[in-house]
Amino acid sequence: MNRHLYTLLLHLALPLIALRLALRARKAPAYARRIRERFSFGMPPLQTGGIWVHAVSVGESIAAAPMIRALQARHPELPITVTCMTPTGSERIQALFGNSVQHCYLPYDLPWAAALFLNRVKPRLAVVMETELWPNHIHQCAKRGIPVALANARLSERSARGYARFGKLTAPMLAKLSLIAVQTQAEAQRFLALGARPECVDVTGSIKYDLKIDAELPQRAAELRRQWQTEQRPVWIAASTHAGEDEIILAAHRQLLKTRTDALLILVPRHPERFEAVHELCLNQGLTTRRRSTGQDVQAGDQVLLGDTMGELLFLYALADIAFVGGSLVANGGHNLLEPAALGKPVLSGPHLFNFLEIATQLREAGALSEVENAEQLAGRLATLLDTPTEMARMSQAGLAVLKANQGALQRLLTGLQRLL
The missing domain is CATH 3.40.50.11720 (3-Deoxy-D-manno-octulosonic-acid transferase, N-terminal domain)
Structure with a gap:
């Protein structure tokens, strides 16, 4: 196919493009x-x-x-x-x-x-x-x-x-x-x-x-955790999740809550059009859920904070102790693993990382990345890390070292x- 044929086909496809826009707009x-x-x-x-x-x-x-x-x-x-x-x-x-x-x-x-x-x-x-x-x-x-x-x-x-x-x-x-x-x-x-x-x-x-991480970001996150009185609570984030992943994430969180009753999950769907559906999913699974967009403080009984705002992902990562990066439990190819690593967070993901193979390999070989395949493995890895602060610190330092070596x-x-x- 040459450029002229490509252009002709693109013009012929305009009705389909308009239909796709209309479907997405719904x-x-x-x-x-x-x-x-x-x-x-x-x-x-x-x-x-x-x-x-x-x-x-x-x-x-x-x-x-x-x-x-x-x-x-x-x-x-x-x-x-x-x-x-x-x-x-x-x-x-x-x-x-x-x-x-x-x-x-x-x-x-x-x-x-x-x-x-x-x-x-x-x-x-x-x-x-x-x-x-x-x-x-x-x-x-x-x-x-x-x-x-x-x-x-x-x-x-x-x-x-x-x-x-x-x-x-x-x-x-x-x-x-x-x-x-x-x-x-x-x-x-x-x-x-x-x-x-x-x-x-x-x-x-x-x-x-x-x-480059703004030095004020971790400070603001620490202040907010003090305000929420969550300094002693285990807080983990599942970021950039896709359809089909949220159920696995919530199943892992329910499993974690059996041994860590005060655990808080920050759940951040990748696409804003899914905020409502994911909120309904959290409520239907019986999890006490607060929406970040309300600006309200997290309360002691809250089990999930839904990250339904835009432009705050790095700050939400900074609030957590452990980070799971989505798009990886489903065959989407994963998302940026380096953002939580740059904030010194132990990084977890699913096995589907084909969009970030080089970065994933470096983090994995350094011991900064743990991959899980299902809710049971995710819950188990979270529990192990929370019980082993030295391992969390080792993963944190390994991730920061990978970033420094490749800059x-x-x-x-x-x-x-x-x-x-």
Whole structure:
């Protein structure tokens, strides 16, 4: 398939895209808003001549944050425009950066929509996070002489096989990229095999290791636990959970409550459209549940705190003694294991970590990550850790050591971007 056929098929698929948006809007009404932006119409006023960063959703926005802040510090004269594709990503971008960046949705990968967007923004540099490769956007950048960098790039074997099936589309697109800053050597080889130019592929490592924790965050968490009188209670968090996981998490928590009657679970669903359903699930299982969004203090009888707010995940991690990272008990591929590790928390997960294989391997080999497969194993591991403070401390130090050993990717990436600027 070449780019022209791809474009034709994308136009033919527009009714299906509209239907998908409508179906998503039934669960998450935010999908019904700002639709015109998805076609380059009705965009907010935007300054031109700066840097455009695309982070498809929440995870990529968080990963991009240190890079964006560094670019702001180095180039205060350049406006930075950050785009995404999801309402949750949009909320996170606004929470992270406020008015310090320009923000809108990235239009769909239609040549005319991409052209309108670029004519409106006129960036000097485009930076795409991880693996969001859009042939028409990249082609339109190339036509205008705008260098495109793929930052923190990752490409699994499975994804590489998928791209290889469409070589006539993939190879010309990759050849137009000015920088592919990959996380590992194996991923560099996959990009080269698909048609990337060797001089443009650079192994920089993962910028996720360069996560900086605000020193006030643990202090604020400790103060809130004092206010809640939960300093002596065992508190664990299950974060970024998906459908099918919450039942397992709650079963593990009920099991833990048999021996640790004062245990508190902070349960944070990944998607805000699931907050109501997960709240109902907690109540139906007979667990006394308080919603974080109410702003009320946790009481002695509370067994679950539902993290139904946006932009607070790091703070909620800081409140806990042990962290379970979701998207891993179901075949979703996991989420960022480094955030709780950077806060010095022992990290638990399920076995499905294919989105974070390199990070998971490093943490596992260092003894900073424990993987469980079901509610019984999760409850058992929680109980063991709570009974063994020395093991919790060892896992905590191991996680911090992994982060320290792998930092520096951000500086290497920024050096590459500076060359393009």
